[in-house]
Amino acid sequence: MAGRQQVYSVCGMCSVRCPIVVEVEDGKAVRIEGNPKSPLKGSLCARGAAGIALEMDAERPQRPLIRVGERGEGKWREASWDEALDYVAGKLKDITAAHGGRSVLFSDRGGPFVDLHQAFVRGLGSPNYCNHDSACARNVQHAAKSVMGIGRKEVVYDYRNCKHLVLQTRNILEAINVAEANAVLDGMEKGCKLSVVDIRATYTAGKADNFYMVRPGSDLAFNLAVIHVLINEGLYNKPYVEAHVQDLDALAQHVATCTPQWAEGETGVPAAAITALARQLAEAAPGVIWHPGWMVARYDDSFHVCRTAYIINALLGSIGAKGGLPIANKPGDVGRKGLKKLVDLYPAPEEKRADGVGWRHTQFDGGPGLINLAYDAIATGDPYPVKAYICYRHDPLMAMPDAEAMKRKWEGLDLLVSVTFSWSDTAWHSDVVLPLSTYLSRESIIASKGGLKPQFFVRKRSMQPTLDTRADWEILCGLAKRLGMDKLAFERIEDIWEYQLQPTGVTMADFDAKGFVELCDAPKYREDAELKFATSSGKLEMISPKWTKAGEPSLRPYAAPPAPPQGMFRIAFGRTALHTQGHTVNNPLLAEQMSTNVAWINTARAAELGIADGELLEVLDARGTAAGRIRAFVTDFVHPEALFMVHGFGHRLPVESRARGKGVADQELMPGGLERYDRAGGGISMQEHFVAVRKAAARA
């Protein structure tokens, strides 16, 4: 690979997976920008720009490691790939011989490349494929299903044609998807109004026409009042509702007493402002997006907050509409054939899921289950023993509350494997670490992306790995071969690509021009008459029979969140554009940008406690255990009840010199939090915890 080359590929610094072009010089990646032939037109976020620093960083697992000390002790022996894969395959054989294929659990962080993982898990005969989503967007997903009968990604956010965008728990300009951020800003340049509902002034709020700083945990009251105004003032889209909404009467009755005056008392937002917002939305309808959120594993009622977001969209007629939430097209919708799935290499297991999803918890989506509930099966053996756990690019110990409780549940495992490109708390606690090549030095299976213009895209290898790491397909197919799963034992990525493309009429050469292949020429919107929803009534359901059957009300009365005890705060966390959760904090270029987090604290509360801006604080959980030190950021623009920090800091591993000991980890402030989840939506309720602060200097 001498000389200069441009390689079209796919970013892997976060789960968005933006299209990129990598400039390669003499076989080494030297610069990355957004794929100029994609809507990104060169733009790429800071993490994407810093990707080469990840590849060049030696502070990652450098070769396969097998644990020799206790779990988490950090004592390893280095192994060759053959030895490590033989070891893992041997253990898996023993475990499945004794406890069956179902005793293997696998989790990843979702995304467009999971077909390979699902195939591997099925090949083992296990139903226990999971992803991280109970600590992320499960409440949105289930809310979408409960109202529309389809998943959250089966509608598109049509920002460029939108007239009024409402962002609630969606910090769209800091928790970045590059294409989406640009689409939002383009829409605003064309006159789209932006309303932000949040507990603090994010950078997104800094661009809002309307900003509502709500009391943490009171979003549902806000939304119910908006619904109240839309119905009571007759502002909803009557022909649309007549045609597509089921049980409007029950909804009207449910919100009868949820007046804006009532909501003012709950949220702190003036009644007149709530009424005005509802009227503005009605004027802009159907070109309205009330965003249902992304990372909403926050409150006990987050599922209902998301549901009411979809309900407001339904009342305004924006579900299915241009400028609102049009239906995403799959290849079949534009007259094309989809990829051949690897998971279809094996029959679906008949065994029920260990996490109870689909049979114990009938309202939840079988696909990725609820990983936190699968851990209960490890601990209790109910419904059956789970003895092996493979974490693929997933760090549950940092992503979910109460690491100690999680580790105790994992004591029942005979094998814990991490497949990872960076160090993580979970990798450190594992029995075997299989180092994954970075996204620059691995290729991935072909991915299919729905949308107004559905497409296929592919990640190509831009350079060879600098460390002794391997691609995901090399690792999983290598294990498949050793386990006698011959159908999945591919030796070359080209063979996988060829398999996937079989029915599609697309060839690998078609990716050369742009790095992706669009399956139709123009965006395809559906006519109103074509709208039919995958619910039992075929309509948008205000009352979901599926949830009713599971014993969960679809219209839950509002319950005010408890106020923090005297002198305490409700913990709140969020994102920065500079880091992806915890896994980029040790990147040299990103650590230079932001090496620690700060604690946002309201000016009046800080004054009460005698805390000055920039002062070093200790944060204590509800039991009084200190989680580390952090500087105060004192501002009027955070709700007085909240203590906010960016997630992903407070690393403790000795192998991460730039991240170690910097800032505080919010998830350490949630004792017992693994058990606290939204029963209706499946999301973990991570902001249902209180914390205290004290000056660090005051420590005896």
Next chain:
Amino acid sequence: MSTYCIVTDERRCISCKACEVHCKVKNAMPVGIKLGEHFTEGPVPGPNGAPLYRTLYMPCFHCEEPECVDVCPTGAMTKREADGIVYVEADDCIGCGACLEACPWHIPQWNEDGDKAVKCDLCMDRIDAGLKPACVTGCTTHALALVGQDDPRYEEQRKRAPQRALAER
């Protein structure tokens, strides 16, 4: 004759700092040195009480009459005839640091690796190849633009530009 400058569209800028990172990668600058620096102020109360952030990406202004060039004893700090780009001719830089002090905003930075001054040259190799500077191309939201210095934003942004720290000095 001065031609180019980079301006920030505050309506689009989201303070994500990708501009700094794109610059650093393109110019292979070590940790500690930023040829262009992004500044954010806020949140402050905006006109209607809603929060507001002020933002500015600040590479070199490529002054009409650059003080850094005037003080450079060897002529290493150069103003390119054709388009007014101010850049360091590295071979001629003796590392005296005069330009760092002379610039009203302390834009030239000190690179310990080589003991020389370094500064933004607007990615002139890219400009010569018909491309935009790396920060402009890479900016997450297309908030940056390469424009002529007759753009009204140039003077406005020069006026509110803060002084930069003298890196690694």
